[in-house]
Amino acid sequence: xxxxxxxxxxxxxxxxxxxxxxxxxxxxxxxxxxxxxxxxxxxxxxxxxxxxxxxxxxxxxxxxxxxxxxxxxxxxxxxxxxxxxxxxxxxxxxxxxxxxxxxxxxxxxxxxxxxxxxxxxxxxxxxxxxxxxxxxxxxxxxxxxxxxxxxxxxxxxxxxxxxxxxxxxxxxxxxxxxxxxxxxxxxxxxxxxxxxxxxxxxxxxxxxxxxxxxxxxxxxxxxxxxxxxxxxxxxxxxxxxxxxxxxxxxxxxxxxxxxxxxxxxxxxxxxxxxxxxxxxxxxxxxxxxxxxxxx
Numbered sequence: 001x002x003x004x005x006x007x008x009x010x011x012x013x014x015x016x017x018x019x020x021x022x023x024x025x026x027x028x029x030x031x032x033x034x035x036x037x038x039x040x041x042x043x044x045x046x047x048x049x050x051x052x053x054x055x056x057x058x059x060x061x062x063x064x065x066x067x068x069x070x071x072x073x074x075x076x077x078x079x080x081x082x083x084x085x086x087x088x089x090x091x092x093x094x095x096x097x098x099x100x101x102x103x104x105x106x107x108x109x110x111x112x113x114x115x116x117x118x119x120x121x122x123x124x125x126x127x128x129x130x131x132x133x134x135x136x137x138x139x140x141x142x143x144x145x146x147x148x149x150x151x152x153x154x155x156x157x158x159x160x161x162x163x164x165x166x167x168x169x170x171x172x173x174x175x176x177x178x179x180x181x182x183x184x185x186x187x188x189x190x191x192x193x194x195x196x197x198x199x200x201x202x203x204x205x206x207x208x209x210x211x212x213x214x215x216x217x218x219x220x221x222x223x224x225x226x227x228x229x230x231x232x233x234x235x236x237x238x239x240x241x242x243x244x245x246x247x248x249x250x251x252x253x254x255x256x257x258x259x260x261x262x263x264x265x266x267x268x269x270x271x272x273x274x275x276x277x278x279x280x281x282x283x284x285x286x287x288x289x290x291x292x293x294x295x
Contacts, residue, residue: 003232005055005084006211011223014180014187018055019211019218020232021173022048025086026161028234030169032273033089036096037167039073041104043090044161045139046076048174050088051232052157053118053143054080056176062121069111069137072097076110076139079271085235087271104163110137116146140174147178154179154188160201171205175214194218236272243267243276244286252290259283 005020026044035043046067053063059082067076074091097105114134119127130150135141140159147155159174177195179188198204198217215226246267247255258265264279278286 003051004211005051005228005230005232006215006226007055007228007230008215008219008224008226009180010219011225014184015177015191015219015222015224016180017175017177017215017218017224018052019173019175019214020048020051020055021171021205021211022051022232023161023169023172023205025051025232025234026172027169029086029088030167032234033093035090035093035167037163038096038098038104038106038109039090039093040167040169041161041163042073042076042095042106042109042139043088043093044163044169044172045106045159045174046078046088046090047086048159048161048172049139049143049157050078050080050086051084052174052176054082054084054086055228055230057082057120058122059083060123064119064121064127065143066117066119067110067114067134067137067139067142068117069114069134071095071109071111071137073109073111077270079237081235081237084230084232086232087234087236089270106139107137110134112137116142118146118150143176153181154183156191156195158195158198158201160205162202162206171202173205173211173214174201175218177218190222191218194220234272236269236274238269238272238274238276240276243269244278247278247283247286248290248293250290252287252294255283255287255290259287 002024009016030040065078073095078088080086097109099105117131132146135145140157144157155178162171
């Protein structure tokens, strides 16, 4: 289990915590999109955030997150499933901004002004959606703000990565801690103090810190039970059948125009880069189906 997540709860039931390492998954996804270092860091943070959010879902559920800012990166789009699979992409994978000290400037790459939208597919007729303004554009703080404002759950989120000069993802991971209602203010204060006393998360991860070790530091002195250890990895939900349904939704008129002008079409999945080609005979079949639906 290269990348994995550990989920725990305090024996008192007052606190739940999730900690994960995601370097291999982030590395694979960023390689697929050929990202430069700052875009790699931004996408990596989004992937870790997705893994943490996905771990709080029930079987068969899915979460989608969209960080949109006014910076050159434009957006970070993430999808995560309840089984630990995650995928994502950025608006411009070739963005590479540095701060004056030479560190990667994810905040200004995404842009200080913008929104985070979270959509949860819980198996209901319509997905649950929540939107908050970007707080720092550093991802972790924005996710914490979303959880507090939209879901009314006091939360602390830490996400970090270590990117080598050649762009290699040497380490990545994060944690999410929540106070379980009814919230005890003293427990929240104790957790915040403990988090502030932690060494930089990027250093802990780069030195090989495991989710279990980080969890032990975060909940030191608080008796807890480990509920689950699950693997995390890249997996895309695209398929030819799903792309066909997208084409079908375009309607008879537009599909007929595509056939006439292009004699076929090719659709590329933004998450994994897989290309799906549809020739004239494919379009004829989809156009016929669209005609039946519109009749």
